[in-house]
Amino acid sequence: MSASAPASAAGPTASAGPAEAAPAALEVRGLTVVHPPRGGRGPARAVDGVDLRLEQGEILALIGESGCGKSTLARALVGLTRPTSGEVLYRGTPLRYTGSALKAYRRHTQLVLQDPGGALNPRQTVFDAVAEGPRLHGLKEGLEERVRSALSRAGLRPPEDFLARYPHQLSGGQQQRVVIAGALALDPAVVVADEPVASLDASVRGEILQLVLRLRDELGLSALVVSHDLGLAWNIADRVAVMYLGRIVEVGTVEDVLLRPVHPYTRALLSVLPGPDRGRRPTVLTGEAPDPTAVPAGCRFHPRCPAWAALDGPGREAAGCTVRELPVLTADPGAGRQAACHLVDAAADTPAGGAGTAGAPGGAAQAPGAEDGRG
Amino acid sequence: MSDLLDAVALPGREEPAGSSRPGRSPAPFLRYLASKVAAALVSFAVTLVIGFVLFSLMPANPVQSLTRGRPTSAAQMEHLRHQLGLDQPVWHRFLSFVGDTLQGRLGDSWQFQQPVASLIGERLWPTLLLTGTATLLSVVLGLWLGVHSGWRHGSRFDRLTSGISLTLWSVPTFWLAMILLVVLSTGLGPIPSLFPAGGMSDAYSPSGFGHVLDVAHHLVLPCLTMVLVVFAQYVTVMRSSVIDELGNPYLLTARAKGLMDSQVRNRHAAPNALLPSVTVIFLQLGTVVGGAITVETVYSWPGLGFLTYQALQVPDLPLLQGTFIVFSASVILMNLLADVVYRFLDPRVRAQ
Ligand code: SF4
Numbered sequence: 052m053s054a055s056a057p058a059s060a061a062g063p064t065a066s067a068g069p070a071e072a073a074p075a076a077l078e079v080r081g082l083t084v085v086h087p088p089r090g091g092r093g094p095a096r097a098v099d100g101v102d103l104r105l106e107q108g109e110i111l112a113l114i115g116e117s118g119c120g121k122s123t124l125a126r127a128l129v130g131l132t133r134p135t136s137g138e139v140l141y142r143g144t145p146l147r148y149t150g151s152a153l154k155a156y157r158r159h160t161q162l163v164l165q166d167p168g169g170a171l172n173p174r175q176t177v178f179d180a181v182a183e184g185p186r187l188h189g190l191k192e193g194l195e196e197r198v199r200s201a202l203s204r205a206g207l208r209p210p211e212d213f214l215a216r217y218p219h220q221l222s223g224g225q226q227q228r229v230v231i232a233g234a235l236a237l238d239p240a241v242v243v244a245d246e247p248v249a250s251l252d253a254s255v256r257g258e259i260l261q262l263v264l265r266l267r268d269e270l271g272l273s274a275l276v277v278s279h280d281l282g283l284a285w286n287i288a289d290r291v292a293v294m295y296l297g298r299i300v301e302v303g304t305v306e307d308v309l310l311r312p313v314h315p316y317t318r319a320l321l322s323v324l325p326g327p328d329r330g331r332r333p334t335v336l337t338g339e340a341p342d343p344t345a346v347p348a349g350c351r352f353h354p355r356c357p358a359w360a361a362l363d364g365p366g367r368e369a370a371g372c373t374v375r376e377l378p379v380l381t382a383d384p385g386a387g388r389q390a391a392c393h394l395v396d397a398a399a400d401t402p403a404g405g406a407g408t409a410g411a412p413g414g415a416a417q418a419p420g421a422e423d424g425r426g
Numbered sequence: 427m428s429d430l431l432d433a434v435a436l437p438g439r440e441e442p443a444g445s446s447r448p449g450r451s452p453a454p455f456l457r458y459l460a461s462k463v464a465a466a467l468v469s470f471a472v473t474l475v476i477g478f479v480l481f482s483l484m485p486a487n488p489v490q491s492l493t494r495g496r497p498t499s500a501a502q503m504e505h506l507r508h509q510l511g512l513d514q515p516v517w518h519r520f521l522s523f524v525g526d527t528l529q530g531r532l533g534d535s536w537q538f539q540q541p542v543a544s545l546i547g548e549r550l551w552p553t554l555l556l557t558g559t560a561t562l563l564s565v566v567l568g569l570w571l572g573v574h575s576g577w578r579h580g581s582r583f584d585r586l587t588s589g590i591s592l593t594l595w596s597v598p599t600f601w602l603a604m605i606l607l608v609v610l611s612t613g614l615g616p617i618p619s620l621f622p623a624g625g626m627s628d629a630y631s632p633s634g635f636g637h638v639l640d641v642a643h644h645l646v647l648p649c650l651t652m653v654l655v656v657f658a659q660y661v662t663v664m665r666s667s668v669i670d671e672l673g674n675p676y677l678l679t680a681r682a683k684g685l686m687d688s689q690v691r692n693r694h695a696a697p698n699a700l701l702p703s704v705t706v707i708f709l710q711l712g713t714v715v716g717g718a719i720t721v722e723t724v725y726s727w728p729g730l731g732f733l734t735y736q737a738l739q740v741p742d743l744p745l746l747q748g749t750f751i752v753f754s755a756s757v758i759l760m761n762l763l764a765d766v767v768y769r770f771l772d773p774r775v776r777a778q
Contacts, residue, residue, distance in 0.1 A: 129682050154684040162682035169675040172694055174772070184683040230679065237683070 074143035076241050076273035077105040077128060077160065078382060082137035084123050086343075095343040097123040098134070099297030102382035105241065110267055110274045112284035112305070114320070115294035118341060124294070125245045125277045129162045141241075158188050161234035165246035167226035171218040177202070177229050178214040184237045197236055204270075205232035206262050224255030231262065235270075242266075245277045260287050281320060285309050290384065293317045296341040296351045299380050303388025314390040315358035349373040350393060358394055370394055459766065466762045473754040478523050481747035483516065527751060533744035537737065542748035545733065550752075552626055553729030556645065557718050560652035565707055567653065568660025572703075573696045575661065576668025587661060595658035603651045603724040610647060621647045624726035648725040652718065656710070663706045667699040674698075701772055708764030712757035 084098040097120040105111050115121045126132040128139060130146055130153050139146040146156055161184075164170040171180055181198045190197060202210035205228040218226055227247065234242055244263070248256040264287055266272045278284060284291050284305060291308040293301040293316065301314035312318045319336050336355045353359050353372040362370060370393050377391040498506075507513050511522070526533070532542035571591065575584035594602070611623045622628070627640045671677065672695070680690045722731035730749060737745035 131678065131681055150686060154686075157682060157684035162679065164675045164679060166675055170679045172676045172680070172698065174698055183680070183685075187684050187689075233679070233683070 075104040075140070075382075076107045076109070076142065077275070078140040078143075079103050079124075079128065079134075080138050080140065080382065081379070082124070082127060082139065083135045084120070084127055084132055085135040086123075088344075093344045096297050096346055097343050098127060099343075099346065100137075100379045101294075101297070101299055102379055103292060103299060103302075104382040104384060105273050105275050106384065107240070107273055108267060108271045109289050110263070110276060110287050112288035112291045113275060113277045113294060114279065114281060114284055114291060116279060116341070118343070119294045120297040120343065121277045121294050122245055125162070125243050125275065128275060129160050129243050130156050131162070154188075158184075158237050159239050160241045160243065161237060161239040163227075163230055163234055163242060163244040163247050166250045167223060167230050168218065168250075170230050171226060173218055175218075176214065177207075177216050177218075177221075180218075180229060181233045181236050184233060188237060190237075198232075201232040201236035202229075204235050204266070205229070206258070207232065222255070223251050224258060227251060227255075227259055228262070231259075231266075235266070238270075239272070241273045241275070243275045243277070246279070247276065248283065249278070249280070256283075257286075263287055281309060281324060293320070296346060297343055298351060298377075298391065300352065300392070301388070301390040302380055307388040313388070313395045314392050315356050315394075316352050317390075319357060347373075349375055350377055350391070352392075358392075455769070458769065462762055462765045466758050469758045469761075470755060473751065473758070474524055474527060475520075477747050477750050477754070478520055481743045481750065482519060482523065532748035532751070535737070535742055535745040537740050537742040537745065542745050545745065546730065546748055546752055549728060549730045549733045552727060553718060553722070553731060555641075556648055556722070556727055556729060557652065559645065560649045560656065560718075561707075561711060563649070564653040564657035565660055568657040569664045569700070569703060571657075572661040572664025573668055573691065573699070576665035576672075576699070577691050577695065579665070579669050579672075584665075588665070591658035591661045594654045595656075597655070599651065599655050599720045600724055602654060603648075603721055606647055606651055607724065624724075626728050644727075648718075648721050648727050651721050651724075659706060659710065660703065663703045664699060667702045668695055671695045671699045701768065704768055704771060705764050708760045708767065709757075711763075712760030713753075 080102055082098055082101045082103075083096070086095040086097055088094050099120070101124060103111075103113075103124075113121050113124065123132060127134050130139065130148070133148050141156060141159060146152065175183070178198055181201055182194055185191070185194055185197050198214070199210040202208075202213055207213045207225065207228050213221075213225075213229070218229070221229065231242075242263075247263070248259050251259060260283065263274055263276070267274060276283070276287065288305045290303065291301075291305050292299050293308065293314065295316050301308055301312065301317045308317060309321065312321055336357070337360075339354065341351075341355075347354055350356070350359075350372045356372065359367070359370065359372045372393055375393060377393065380389045380391055511519060514522075530543055532546070534540065535542050535545055538545055568591075571587045575581075575587040578584055607623060609617060610620050612619060622644050624644075626644050627637065628644075677690055677694055680694050681687075685693065718727070718729060719731035719734055721727065722729045723735045726732065730752070734746070734749045736742070737749065
């Protein structure tokens with residue numbers, strides 16, 4: 052991958068020199084996951100060349116529609132899906148896919164899934180569910196204490212009241228706290244959360260997000276939060292990466308990406324958020340839903356891109372969205388906000404063809420509003 | 427009802443810990459048990475009625491069939507009718523039948539000139555030995571194969587297992603029994619006679635441990651036949667419930683915690699997939715007592731199945747009635763046990 056050059060130039064290895072900060076908690080380079088052909092369809096390029104860095108103590112939101120490959124990317128990050136090409140690095144060390152290396156890796160990187168009811172074994176008590184990880188990794192000493200402390204860190208207090216319960220005796224929010232406690236019991240450095248609040252009631256969502264923030268502040272945890280919900284990203288993320296059809300199309304700080312989006316896709320996503328009138332008639336993107344078995348040539352967003360559609364004759368020709376490939380965005384956060392679009396002048400941070408960016412105050416009101424509006 | 431409301435309202439709030447619904451309280455369980463026992467008793471009552479109608483009312487003239495082929499005078503016939511109680515009114519006969527049955531008196535066998543109850547008592551143990559061993563082996567074999575083929579469904583192992591077990595399942599039992607008998611007992615070509623052709627022990631069976639070995643030797647063929655025919659059921663049930671479990675996110679969670687594939691299978695998927703199989707196993711156990719009619723007949727195994735076959739040939743109505751009641755009662759009892767055991771295995775059902 053050509054664009055991995057800047058990332059390796061940044062040199063996340065210890066030998067890179069004193070100027071270099073600590074390596075990223077988690078990093079992927081040139082990651083590609085191709086699912087084998089199924090049901091008469093070709094191979095699906097679920098993740099199609101992604102460079103991404105999760106800094107230590109950072110919360111990064113990965114945003115995209117369902118089917119854009121964000122869940123596959125999350126699974127690849129925790130080593131559950133083996134990438135077709137590219138690599139995953141934990142603190143600068145590439146992940147190896149052997150049984151013992153994976154097991155060691157999983158002590159440090161934990162996964163939290165969307166549906167807490169399903170993510171817990173219905174026949175395990177809370178204690179057994181939380182203790183399973185530590186037991187497996189040989190942390191048998193002080194196991195009770197470890198489980199208790201994980202439960203109370205996850206906000207289940209007093210922990211004694213929960214130890215003997217079964218998942219079906221807990222509310223959705225409590226279940227998700229048990230899942231999080233199960234992750235915390237291993238004292239992980241990184242938590243990858245796949246839609247952690249999507250199946251929870253609105254009233255509980257805020258509490259769970261609050262919990263993630265607190266864990267970052269208190270334990271220095273790094274978190275990658277996968278979501279389709281921009282409001283969630285606004286509430287907890289430091290940086291946001293927007294994914295479309297297997298690629299990161301825009302990445303930057305949460306303010307840059309959500310208040311001053313430049314990529315037409317990000318703008319389209321933001322446009323469907325409820326405005327002051329709370330109208331829920333989104334400007335739906337036209338064209339077919341993205342299909343990872345048939346990735347369009349040129350810019351992969353062009354069949355649905357409103358900015359491209361708005362162009363006329365010569366400008367359209369010049370932009371060349373259907374033919375010119377876009378580079379993979381670099382993983383280096385030092386590169387500032389980046390967007391993979393031919394119309395975006397990276398220096399000016401404005402798309403040449405589009406209207407001006409959304410005003411900051413208006414945008415600021417918009418994004419948190421999204422969270423409320425979803426209740 | 428309040429349980430239901432509670433469950434509906436639950437997800438909305440973070441309730442204080444321990445405020446509602448303790449994991450296991452005795453009262454609901456006893457109520458559950460009582461309702462299941464009551465249902466079982468009703469089934470048994472229906473069985474008694476059916477048994478009475480089938481074997482005491484429907485046969486038009488049992489005395490005639492009893493004395494068929496022998497010169498009998500009308501007075502003798504009348505005497506016999508009186509002896510058998512056939513001259514009593516129907517309701518009277520039914521009541522005394524129910525009363526006798528509940529006290530374990532099942533009448534006398536016409537054929538063996540013995541109380542039916544003691545005949546059944548004698549033949550029960552060989553049947554339990556045969557079907558118990560066969561069930562145990564086929565459960566172990568079937569569940570093991572089912573777990574492994576479901577876990578890797580579509581693999582060559584899965585296709586082979588499913589193919590073989592379903593083929594054996596669809597083969598007629600008597601045919602399979604005959605084949606095994608010819609090949610492994612009579613001996614075929616180079617194959618020597620490995621196992622005895624029938625019975626449960628040799629006429630001059632040694633005593634003590636030698637006797638045990640002798641019975642085990644006789645047990646091999648009938649048991650093998652039953653296992654081969656039955657284990658496919660467990661494969662099928664276990665395989666499909668493992669496949670149902672595969673999509674569950676908790677397996678992903680377990681994997682993400684660092685469990686190896688086989689650990690995820692053995693600690694999470696298999697135990698949970700076992701629940702649906704438990705029901706099947708218990709239903710199968712109910713038929714264990716009576717289910718061996720074909721096998722026992724082919725191998726002359728002196729069990730209840732063979733006894734039923736012998737009774738059918740006469741027909742020995744009191745004996746048939748007795749075995750019918752025993753077979754039905756065992757099915758009902760095992761159903762009851764299945765309900766109770768299921769409740770203990772599944773915390774979700776347990777707390778209901
Ligand atoms: S490159 Fe063209 S098609 Fe792609 S997002 Fe930009 S304007 Fe749209």
